[in-house]
Amino acid sequence: MASRVDVAVIGAGPAGLAAAVAARERGAERVVIIERAEQLGGLLPQCIHNGFGLLYFKRDMTGPEYEKAFIDMARSRGVEAMLEAMVIDLDAERGITAVSRRHGYMKIKPGSVVLAMGCRERARGALGIPGTRPAGVMTAGTCQRFVNIEGYMPGSRYVILGSGDIGMIMARRLTLEGAKVEAVVEIMPWPGGLIRNEVQCLHDFGIPLLLEHTVTFIHGEERVEGVTVAKVDAERRPVPGSDRFLPCDCLLLSAGLIPENELSCRAGVEIDPVTGGPVVDQNRQTSVPGVFAGGNVVQVHDLVDWVSWEAEAAGRSAAAYADKGRLKRADGVRVLPGKNIRYVVPQFISGKDDVTLHMRVTRPGLKATVKVGGVMWKRYRTVRPSEMVILEVKGQALREAGVKGELAVDCEIRGGD
């Protein structure tokens, strides 16, 4: 690279775009996004459904509209982008190695780095579904790309394993394409995605949602011919005798998203085993100085609006770091997930400033109270693992409570599940 890069952003999805824009706004001179795909936007271009931007833009937008709004901002702020460029290495001193057809083999040493690689879907192998290995088994997101970007259909009769948001959205999309969706099969007693998707994508189209069921076998030699579906017990093991055959020519998988942190690991970034993403402080700085992270690479969000906001924080911090060559860590207090809380991000906060805590509960419940140590509490009518709980905590309240060292967050349920 000819001149110095202040902030390098890895990934041009909603997180990368927002981080780059924020870094420019915070004064970083040269901000470069490195993106492996052929276009900006990450997965947004294939998310042609609505429901984006309700919080951020106060408007109901489609994925491509949301993406365009951010691409326009990035253009007008002078963010640079390299497409079809893949970062193959990131070292602990922020040294980036990337390759692309156009730029060849590149070494970049930016002032700071924002990790914005997003997440990937859990594949068949990771789910360990027994059976044969025919064509017609793919993740819901891959199917979404084929249908919405490429203009092709992998089949005409579907079963969807997992009720993640992409799976439910694809159930509706495929139905609108004239295909038959036999069922969405979910191993847990509650759906994996948002209530609004359960209602708008499944109920409104009469697509059965089989809770506490799983696919126990894939049939078919060359192409999928059907799957065996069975009820599961409390240990999530198939109940003998409850199995039945569902004919289909395609099995879509929507059973979990995994933050994509191979590069983070190469740089030696500490990973939270629960979120699968980097451990970050309030500024979204990772354990490696000058390396920041935001969006689904840190934690899998429900809404893109929060991806943008989180990445903006990372982008601003990255600009500040690039400017001074350092940024004081905002990690005076460690936030600990307590009762019925699976994780809290950020894992470290300053303990003095206003902070937004993102968390997920372990079990669903009615009439829940989320307590942040002795600092504050908030009541919720319902809490569900699939819907992120987001709490704003005032710096003043933290200071007044004199929080030091550790801060536990608990969720108490009074109304049962």
Added chain:
Amino acid sequence: MSALETEVLIVGAGVLGAATARELSRYKVDVTVVEKNVDVGWGITKANVGVVCQGRDTLEFRPEYHRTRLLWRALPLMEPLCRELDVPFKRVGAYLMIRDQVLKEKLDKLARRTESLGLGSDRYYPYPELKEREPFISPEIKGGLHDPEIAVVHPVYLTQALMENAVANGVRLMLETEVEGIEAGHTEFRVRTSRGEIRARYVINAAGEWVDRIAAMVNADDFVLFPIKGYVGVLDRNCAELAGSLLAVLPEEPGDMNIVVPTVEGNLLFGIQLQINRRHDRSTTDRMARKALENARRIIPEISEKDIINSFCGYLMFRNFEIGWHECEVAMSARVPRFINMTIGYPGVSASPGAALEVVEILEKDGLKLVPNPRFNPYRKDIPDFSMLSEKERKALIKKDPRYGHIVCRCETVTEGEIVEAIRRGATTLDGVKFRVRPGTGRCQGGFCGPRVARILARELGIPLTEVTKAGGASRQVPLRTKQLLEEGGGDG
């Protein structure tokens, strides 16, 4: 259509057929290979875990067995062969381990026999010493006998390389050509295939899984085969450090084959609970998967379910299973002259170079003139593996062909250049590309690169995307255009 005439017809392009074809390509002999699949090495070969062994881990390893002689002969050939063909070969060594001190006697016996046969001196390491060499093994293990000779190869890569080299040396390869019937004449065989008749003086039956069916066509099936399968799990590369060698537990019951083994690519495989099987059934079951994981964790407790990125069924054909001992054969049929059966079953990959030599000897003895092929070139260059190259090599490659700067598979760092080269060398399907240059074999299992590889295939082959298949036949990945179902009023919705 007039019949194709050839001197030697090889039925099946698995590792045995390919090794035989390549061995014969040293001579001026007209050789044709027919394969019913769209690609080579997709039968039993693909279901092999790729361990190159001598078989000295079992007391049934007796010099009087044909299988033993084949392996003895084949083993020293494998490494030089892999070097000539530029395919990865990794001598990992193996520990045959025991969990019960009582079984130490059995290991001693094995070690004594290996020594008396002049094959080397395998050393026994008690647990504390073993742990120094393989730090992740379970404390349940009492010790292990080290066999330094054991190596691993990738069976499909080896087969592709053998076949590529054979074709370069003049062998004719016909894919998607299924043998439908064989008529044995006095001087030649008339072989009916899905692509017309082939007349051949000799038929080499290397049909792997279907070797008995092909033999039955001429009444040369004087043996019985039993299909056996076993679950194999594939672990993420981040587990590579868990085992540096093949770790096997001395079987405590028949069929108890519990191993953890590194692959040439740096993943670990684990398995394999063998069980008698229905023909052609390669499905995994939940029970097999759980049992295999449980057993693997008794070797290395740190192996975790969440690190399994894939699984498949190892599959093989045991010959004469009913008499309790698997014997293999490379021989001219006693009933049908000039018809040679190759029933190796296990371990076919290890035995393949030796088996190929035996076929050549049988042909020569029968009177086939073997004049050296002056054009024979034993060398073949592999497709460049971008992920393994140095910085300097990467730069040079991208400069030569910018498509090597375009990474398509992010998990395994596979470039467009490699994919295009795989297609040039004969890949016509998604699995064909995957089994040459690995896109989609990493942790995301093709979620990101699948659609992109399909597009490159369609472009390079000049076919519509709807015709791109996973593995030929009806396995089209995206058989329909959008709106097509609505226009045809298809589906029930």
